[in-house]
Amino acid sequence: MRIKTQTKGRIRRELDKRAPKLVETGKKTLILHGTKTSSVLNSVLTEIYHLKKGNSIKYSRKNDKIRPFESGGEASLEFFSLKTDCSLFVFGSHSKKRPNNLVLGRTYDHHIYDLVEVGIENFRSMESFSYDKKLAPQIGSKPFFAFIGEAFESVDELKHLKEVLLDLFRGEVVTNLNLAGLDRVYVCTAVSSNKIFFSHCALRLKKSGTVVPRMELVEVGPSMDMVVRRHRHPDDSLRKEAMKTAPELTKKKVKNVVKDDIQGKLGKIYIPDQKVGDMPLTNNVKGLKEERREAKMKGEDSKPTPKKQKQDAE
Amino acid sequence: MAETQYEVDLGNLLAFDAHHQFASPPSSREEIVKEALEQGTKLVQAVADALFNLPSTEDLEGPIVKLPAPTSKLPREKPLPKPRPPTKWEVFAQKKGIQKRNKEKLVFDEQTGSWKRRHGYDRVNDDNDIPIIEAKATDEPGTDPFAERRKEKKSKVEKQEKNRLHNLKQAQKAGALPSHIQLAATSLPITGTQTMPKKVSKDELQNVAGMAATSTASGGKFDKKLPGEKPQSMKRSIERLVCSDTTDFLPAVEGSGMGDMERQQTEKVLNKLISKNSHEILNVEKAVNMYNVKREKRQRKQGGGQSSSSSKFKPNKKSFKKTSHKGSSSNKGKSK
Numbered sequence: 284m285r286i287k288t289q290t291k292g293r294i295r296r297e298l299d300k301r302a303p304k305l306v307e308t309g310k311k312t313l314i315l316h317g318t319k320t321s322s323v324l325n326s327v328l329t330e331i332y333h334l335k336k337g338n339s340i341k342y343s344r345k346n347d348k349i350r351p352f353e354s355g356g357e358a359s360l361e362f363f364s365l366k367t368d369c370s371l372f373v374f375g376s377h378s379k380k381r382p383n384n385l386v387l388g389r390t391y392d393h394h395i396y397d398l399v400e401v402g403i404e405n406f407r408s409m410e411s412f413s414y415d416k417k418l419a420p421q422i423g424s425k426p427f428f429a430f431i432g433e434a435f436e437s438v439d440e441l442k443h444l445k446e447v448l449l450d451l452f453r454g455e456v457v458t459n460l461n462l463a464g465l466d467r468v469y470v471c472t473a474v475s476s477n478k479i480f481f482s483h484c485a486l487r488l489k490k491s492g493t494v495v496p497r498m499e500l501v502e503v504g505p506s507m508d509m510v511v512r513r514h515r516h517p518d519d520s521l522r523k524e525a526m527k528t529a530p531e532l533t534k535k536k537v538k539n540v541v542k543d544d545i546q547g548k549l550g551k552i553y554i555p556d557q558k559v560g561d562m563p564l565t566n567n568v569k570g571l572k573e574e575r576r577e578a579k580m581k582g583e584d585s586k587p588t589p590k591k592q593k594q595d596a597e
Numbered sequence: 598m599a600e601t602q603y604e605v606d607l608g609n610l611l612a613f614d615a616h617h618q619f620a621s622p623p624s625s626r627e628e629i630v631k632e633a634l635e636q637g638t639k640l641v642q643a644v645a646d647a648l649f650n651l652p653s654t655e656d657l658e659g660p661i662v663k664l665p666a667p668t669s670k671l672p673r674e675k676p677l678p679k680p681r682p683p684t685k686w687e688v689f690a691q692k693k694g695i696q697k698r699n700k701e702k703l704v705f706d707e708q709t710g711s712w713k714r715r716h717g718y719d720r721v722n723d724d725n726d727i728p729i730i731e732a733k734a735t736d737e738p739g740t741d742p743f744a745e746r747r748k749e750k751k752s753k754v755e756k757q758e759k760n761r762l763h764n765l766k767q768a769q770k771a772g773a774l775p776s777h778i779q780l781a782a783t784s785l786p787i788t789g790t791q792t793m794p795k796k797v798s799k800d801e802l803q804n805v806a807g808m809a810a811t812s813t814a815s816g817g818k819f820d821k822k823l824p825g826e827k828p829q830s831m832k833r834s835i836e837r838l839v840c841s842d843t844t845d846f847l848p849a850v851e852g853s854g855m856g857d858m859e860r861q862q863t864e865k866v867l868n869k870l871i872s873k874n875s876h877e878i879l880n881v882e883k884a885v886n887m888y889n890v891k892r893e894k895r896q897r898k899q900g901g902g903q904s905s906s907s908s909k910f911k912p913n914k915k916s917f918k919k920t921s922h923k924g925s926s927s928n929k930g931k932s933k
Contacts, residue, residue, distance in 0.1 A: 290777045302776040303675035310674050370674035392676055405626065428611040429640040431633065436615050445613075450671050453609060462649065463659025465610075470637035472629070480633055486641065495649040498641045500634050517672070525672035563693045 301368045305529045309455035312339040313369035317376035318347045323383050324375045326408050330505040331373055333409070334452070334483065336422045340367050349374060351386045352513060357395050365393045371451055381512060387447050391525045397517045399440070399447050401509040414501050418485045420467035425454050427465065427486070432473025440511045441473055448481075468500060474508070482506035603643050608667030610648070612640035679773040684764040724750060 290298070314332050316324065332341045342363075350356025351374060360372060370393075374386040383403040389396045420426075428449060435441045452469055465486060472480045483504025488496035517525070539551040604613040617636060653660035683691070690697075703712045704721045713721045730742040768774050810817025 295777050298776045303678045305678060307673055307675070389672065389674075391672060391674060396672060425610060427641050427644055428609065429637040430611070430613045431617050431636045431640065433615050433617065435613065446669075446671065449609065449611065449669065453671075456608065456667060458664055460648075460662050460664050461656065461659050462653065462662055465645075468637060468641050470633055472633040472636065474629060480629055482630070482633065482637075484634065484637065495642075495646050498638055498645055500638050500641065502630075502634065506630070522672065524676065526670060527673070527677055529677060561692065563695070 309338050310371050310450065311367065311369040312371040312373060312451065313342070313363055313367055314339055314373045315342040315346055315349075315363070315375075317349055317374065318345050319377045320345075320375055321377040321383055323403060323406050324377050324385070327383075327385065327403055327406060327505065327507065328373065328375050330409055334504065338454075340369060351388055351395070351398050352400070352515065360388070361390065361393055361395065364390045373451075384512070385509075387444075387451060389447065389450060391517070391521060396521065396525060397443070397447070398513075398515045399444050399511065400513040401444070401511055404508040404510060406507040407505065409504050412503050414485070414503055418466075418487055418501055419503060420485050421464070423454070424464050424466050425457065425460060426452055427468040428452075429468060429470045430473075431471070432479075434473035434476050435471075438473075438476050440477065440514050441479065443514050443516065444479065444509070444511055445471070467504075470500070477511045479509050479511075480506070481509050603640055605644055605647055606668045607644070607647055607651075607665050609669060610644055611667075611669065612644045614640055679771055681773040682767050682771045684767075685760055 312331075312335055314328050316328060320328075328341065332339055346359060348356065349359045351360060360374070364370065364372065370390045372386075372388050372390070374388065376384045376386075378384065381400075381402065383406075384400060385403055386398055386400045388398040430445055432441075435445050448469070448471060465488075468484045468486055470480075470482045470484060474480050482502060483506065484500040485503040487499040487501060489499055491497040516522075539553075541549045541551075543549050604615060605611070606613075614636060648662065651662045651664075653662045655661075689695075700715060702715055704715050705711075706713045706721045713719060715721060724746060727746075730746075732742070736742070765774065765778060769779075807817075810820055813820065
C-alpha cells in the first residue's frame with residue numbers, strides 16, 4: 284500500500300465534512316430536470332430552490348439520460364449525488380403521458396433509496412400571492428409541518444409522500460431553537476386518496492393572554508396540488524440498515540449505585556487484583572543503576588544475592 | 598370535524614391530524630384552500646402550545662428552547678461510521694497507564710537563554726546543530742558519530758512510517774480508514790461502496806488504437822488518423838501482438854511498466870520474428886493478387902491503351918514492403 288497523503292488542512296476538513304458521521308446534520312438537495320420541462324415545472328423547481336436556499340444545488344442544464352424509475356437510468360443521478368454530496372433530489376420532467384412530473388427521491392450511501400413521483404396541478408407561484416412583505420419568512424428558518432387527513436395514514440403512497448416531504452423541507456435537526464425565529468408552515472391536506480394540496484404559509488404570532496401566542500397563517504409561498512403517480516419503496520434490508528442509529532446513543536445504565544434512605548447514595552467499588560508484572564515501572568531507575576555498576580566494578584567477587592525465602596507472617 | 602388529539606412531533610415541529618374529514622366532498626378550490634388553512638392553523642397552534650410551554654432560556658434574540666429529539670424516524674444518508682481500532686501506541690499506552698501530556702510550543706533554551714520553539718526553524722536541541730560529539734569509551738576509532746546519528750534518525754523515521762502503515766492497514770481491515778486516505782489510496786469514494794469509473798490514460802488509449810489498427814487487413818495503414826495521433830512503428834505493433842497481457846509475464850519488479858527482463862525477452866522474440874518468419878508476416882500472394890486485380894481494372898477502364906502509365910503500380914512496391922520487414926524496423930509499413 285503506497286499511501287502518502289498529506290492533504291492540506293482545508294481539503295482534509297472538506298473531506299471530513301462529507302465523511303459519514305454518527306449524528307447526521309442536514310441533507311442537501313439536488314434539483315435538476317430532464318429533457319423537456321414546462322414553464323410550470325420550471326417555476327416549481329426554482330421555487331423549491333428558493334425555499335431551500337442554503338442547502339440545495341440547482342442544475343440548469345437538461346439531463347437526458349436520467350430515468351429514475353428504470354434500472355439503468357439512475358446511474359447519472361447517483362453520480363451527481365456523489366459529486367455534490369446530496370442525498371435528496373428533485374427531478375422534474377414533462378411529457379405527454381406524465382405532464383408536470385416531479386420525482387422526489389432519496390439516496391442512501393449515494394445509491395437510490397426510494398422514489399415518489401408526483402404530478403403538479405394548479406400551481407400558484409410565490410409572486411402571485413400578495414401579502415405584507417414584513418411577514419415573509421427568512422431563509423433557513425425551521426418550518427412547522429401540518430399534515431391533515433386520515434389518508435396520510437391509511438394510504439401507502441401518501442404515507443411515503445409525507446415522509447419524503449418531511450425529509451425534504453425539514454432542514455437541520457437542532458436541539459436549541461429560538462422561538463422568535465419561527466415563521467413558516469408547510470400545510471399538506473389530503474384531498475383524496477392520491478391527491479394532496481400543498482401550501483407554504485408564513486406565520487404571524489399574535490399576542491394572546493398566555494405565554495403561547497396566537498398563530499395566524501398567511502399564504503405566501505407556492506401552493507400546488509400534488510397527484511401521486513408512482514412510488515418505489517426501499518428494500519427491506521436497505522431500510523433496516525438506513526434506520527440504524529448509533530449504539531452509543533442508547534440509554535446508559537449506572538451500575539453499583541444504590542440509593543439508601545438513611546445514608547443517601549451508596550456505591551460499591553470493586554478493586555481488581557494487582558498485577559505486579561504489568562505495573563508501569565518508573566523511569567527513575569538510578570538506584571538500580573548504581574547498584575548494578577558497583578556490582579560490575581567489584582567483578583565476580585560479590586555473590587549473587589540469595590533468594591528470599593517465603594516467610595510466614597510473624 | 599372531530600377534533601381528537603393531534604399527533605405532535607415536537608422535534609420536527611410536526612402536527613398530524615389523522616382524523617380530519619372534509620365535511621363536504623370536492624367543493625370549489627377556494628373552499629379547500631380555506632379549510633386547509635383553518636385546519637393548519639389549529640394544528641400549528643397545538644404544536645406551539647407544546648413548544649412554548651417548554652422551559653426556555655432568555656437570549657439576546659429571543660427565548661431559546663431545548664427541543665426534544667424527533668419521534669418520527671427518518672433514514673440516514675450515509676452508513677454509520679465504524680469505530681477506529683486503537684493504534685499500536687494507544688494499546689501500549691493503555692496497558693502501561695501512560696497519560697497523554699500536551700507539550701508547550703516554546704521551550705526555554707539554557708544555552709542561549711531564550712525561548713525557542715520546540716519544532717521547526719531554529720528549534721531547541723536541534724540534532725544537526727551539535728558541533729562536537731565526545732567519544733565514549735565504547736566507541737570504536739574510525740566510526741563517524743555524526744553519520745551514526747543520522748543513520749539512527751533515519752531508522753527511527755522508517756520505523757515510525759512502518760508503524761503508521763501498519764495502523765492504517767488495521768484500520769482498513771476494520772473498515773474505518775480516515776476519509777482523505779481512503780480517497781487517495783484506492784481512489785474509492787469516501788463512502789466506499791461505489792467504484793469510480795476508471796480513467797483511461799493516454800498510453801492505454803494509444804495501445805487500444807494500435808490494437809484496433811493492427812487488426813485491420815491493411816494493418817491500419819489506411820485508417821483515418823485523428824489530429825495529433827502519431828503513426829505507429831512496426832516494432833511496436835508486433836510487440837503488441839506478442840505480449841498483449843504484460844501482467845502475466847515476468848514481474849515488473851524494477852518499477853512501473855515493462856521491466857528490464859521483460860524488455861529483453863520481447864526484443865529476442867521480435868528479432869526472431871523479423872529475421873526468420875518474415876514471409877509469414879505478410880501474405881505476399883494476397884498482396885500481389887490485390888495489386889494485380891487493381892491494375893487490371895484500371896487497364897480495362899482506360900481501354901487498355903496506356904498500360905505503361907501505370908506509374909503508380911510500381912512492381913518495386915512489393916519488394917519495398919518485403920525489405921521493410923527484413924532487418925531493422927522502419928517507420929513505414931505494418932505487419933499483418
